[in-house]
Amino acid sequence: MTEDHSELNLCPNCGKENLPMATRCVHCGSDLEALFTIFGQSQSSDEEAEESLPDIIEEIRNDPSLQTPVEEQSSPELAPADQIDESILNSEQLPDWLTKVRERAQEEGDAIGDLASGTIAMDAARSEEASAGVEGEFNAWINRIREKSQQENNVRARQLPSENEDTDQVPEWLQRIRALRPRPEEEITHEVKTVPTYADDLPREWTDEALDELRRQALEEDQEQETEALLSAGVPTEGEELPVEPEIEGASESVQEEPGPIEEDFHNIPDDEESYLEPVPGEDQEPFTEAEEGSIAENPGEAELETGAIEASEEEPGSRVEEDLEQPGQDVPELEDSQSEEAVPEEAPVESEVSEPAEKGAPESVPAELEDEAVPKELEAEPEEEEQPPDSAAVPPDLLLLRDQQDRASLLASLIEQEGRVTAGKQAFRKPSGRAGRLAVALLLLIGLIVSLLIGPSPMPTDAPKSMPALALSDQTRTLAESDQVLVVLDYQAATSRELEALAAPMLEQLHAQGVQLSFLTTQPSGLFLAQSLLKQAGLPEDTLVEFLPGSYLSLINWAMDPAISATGDDLVRLKNLHPFRLVLLVSDSSDHIRGWLEQIAPWIESLNFAAVTTQMEAPVLSPYFDSGQLVGYAAGIADGNIGAQSTFSYRAYRVGLLLMLVMLLLGMISKGEEDAIRKEEERSE
C-alpha cells in the first residue's frame, strides 16, 4: 500500500510495473536483467549484446549522421550504448541516490572501490604467477608461428610492387580488403583492442571516397564471388597496414554485433594463407628452445616486429586480463581462434582500429597478444571458476573472496567440524616415577637381610688379614702389664654402638684378662647406658664405675693443664688426673672428638699413649695421626674385628650389604648407559 511507484521498474516487453528487485517480469515472464544494468558499467553477457546490436547497427546504417568522422561521432572514453543510456536517463527524473552515485562515480576514477580493486589485482597477480610457465611455452610457440609468417610475407612483399603497378588505381589495401571475407568466429576477435604496432611508414589515413568504396565493397558484394575473385588478386605485403575510417569502424562494429548471414563466412585471412590455420604440428608445440631463440635473433628486423608486438601487448597487462578473467564465458571461444589470428600479424591493426569504438558497448576486449597470453590463464582458471558462480559479473566485486580468505574459511569450517569430537590430544610425557627401581632396591635389601639372618651370624675368619693400625693396636695391648692403668673413653651414639662394641668388647676382655686396671669415662649422656651394654659384652662386672664428665673434652683440657686445680675443684668426679694412665683408649664414632683429644690434650701430657676404636667411615681421617705416631694404633670397622670372639657381629650380613651396594652401583651405571643408548637411537631415528 505504501509502495513507491517511482522505484518500480517497467517491463520492456509488456510495460507493466515490477518490483525493483525482480529479475523477471511477474506479468509476462520476460527477463528484466537489462534493467539492472548499472550506469557506467558495461554489459556483461554476449547474448544481450547480440540481441540489441542488430537494431543498433541497422540504425547506424540508415542514419546519415553516423557517417561523420569518428572524432565527431564518439569519444573513445564513451561508448555509443552508454551515450544512449545516458541520454535516456538524463531525460528522466532521477532519484537523489542515483544522482549521488553518478557524481561519485565521475569524481572517483575507480568506482569499484579500493578493496575490490585490490582483491581483483591480487587474484590476477596470483593467477599470473601460476600460469607463467604455461605462458612462456605458449609465447614461444606463437613466436615460431609469427616468425614463419614474417618470412613468408617478406618473400611476397618483394613481388607485390609490380602487381600494384598493374592494377588500375586500386590500392593494395583495397585488394586485400576485398580478399577478406568476414567470419562469425572473427567477429569476436574484432572485439579485441590492440595497440597497433607498425614497423613501416606506410600511410594510414585515407580519403572518404576510398573508405566508402571499401565499405561498400566489403559489405555488399557477394561473398563467394568476391572471395574467388580476390583469391587471385594478390597477397598483402608485410607490414602493410590498413587504415580504418570511422565509417569502416561503424561497419566493422556492425559486423561484430550483427552476425548476419551475409558476413557469416567472412574472414580476414587470404585463402592462400589458410595453411596457417591448419593445426600446428606437434613439434611446433614443443617448448621453445634456446637454439630457436637464437634463430629468431638472427633476423633483427623480424624480431623487432615481434618485439614491438609483444611490448605492445605488455603495455596493458593487468587490467584487461583481469577483466577477461571476470568474463569467462565471453572470451574463451575467441581465444580458441586467437592462434589463427596470430598467424596473420598484419591484420591486427585492422582489428584494433575496428574494435576501438566498441570498447564500452561491447564486452571487454584484449589485445591480440594479450589474448594469447590469456589463454593459459583462462584455461588454468577454469577449475577455480567451477567453485565460483558461473557468471562472476553477477557477483558484486566486493563480495569476491581472495584465495587466502577462502583458505581461512575452509580452515575455520574444518575446525568447527572437529569441535566436540573426541581426539587423542597430546598426552603429557609421563616421567618414570622410579617405583620399580625403588621396589627392586627394597627387595634386594630385604632378601639380603633375610638370608643373612636365616643363615645366622658368621664370625670373622681368624686368619683374615688385618690392617696395619689394627696390628699396631694389638701389639700395644699385649705390652700392657698388670699394674698399668688404661682409661677407656666412651664417646659414641647408639646408632654405631653395634659396630664399636663389636670391636671394643674383645679388646676390653683381653685387657681385663691381662689384669690391666680399666677406668671408664664418658662425655655423652647416652654413654652411660651404652657402657652398660659394652661391659656386659666384655664380661666385666656390672658395677664397674662409668663416670660422666660434663663439658666434654674441655674439662679434660683443664685436667691436662693443671691437674692440681682440677683435683681440688670438682668432687663429683673421682677421676681427677690423667697422668697416671699409660694408655687412653678412645671408643668413638667421631673423628673430630678423637682429633680433639690428640690435638688439645696430648700436647700437655707427653707420657700418654692414645689408641682408638672407631667406625670404618672415620678411619681414613685417623690414618694421618697413626702415620705420625700420635696414635699407637686403631681398629676400625668390621674388617678389624677379628681380634677376638665376636658374638654380636654377623660378618655374612656385612658382606651381603657390601655386595648389594656394589650391585646397585653397577645397576645405576648400566641403566644410565642404556638410557643414553636409547636416546641416541631415538636421535638417529629422528
Add this chain to the structure above:
Amino acid sequence: MLAAMFFVPQGSGILGVVLNWVIIVAGVALLVAIASLVLTHLRFIAKGKKGFLLSLVLVISFLATLALGLLLGVDHSTFLGFVGAIIRPIETALLGLVALIMMSAAMKIFRERGWSALTVSFGVSAIIFLILGLGFLQNLNIPALNEVIRFVEALPMIGARGLLIGIGIGLLMMAFRVLFGMEGSGND
C-alpha cells in the same frame, strides 16, 4: 685463651677458670634449650596446631624420662636399660635408612649427573673399595696383590691429610675473621 695457652703454666689458672665458665655456660645453654623445646611444644598443644600429637608424645616422653631419672637416678640399671631399649633401635634404624638412601643415591647419581669426571671417579673408587671391603681379594694371599691392596688402601690417607690441612687453614682464617670483626654472627 690463646695467649694463656702460650704461657703455661703461668696462665694455666686463668685458662682453667675460663674453661669452667665455658662448661657452665654450655650446661645452662643446654637447660635453656630443653626448656625452650618443651615450652614450644606445650604451646603447640595448647593451640591445637597441626601435628600437636607429636608434640604431645615429645612432652610425655620428656616428662617420663625426667621423672624416672629423678626417682631412680641416672646410674640405675633399670633406667639405663629403659632408655637404651628405646634409643638404640631408633638410631640403628635411622642409620639403616641412611644406608638405603646412599644406595639409592649411588644408583641415581649417574642418571642425575650424567657421565662426568666426578661421577666416573666416584663410581670407580666406590666399586674398588667395596670389592676390597668384601675381603675376597685379601683371602687369596697373593703377595703382589697384597702390595697393590696395601697401596690402594693407603690412598684415603692422602685425601685425609688434604682434608685435615684444609680444615686447619679454614679454622685459622675463620678465627682471624672473627678477631678482626670481619665475620658477623650467624644471624646476619
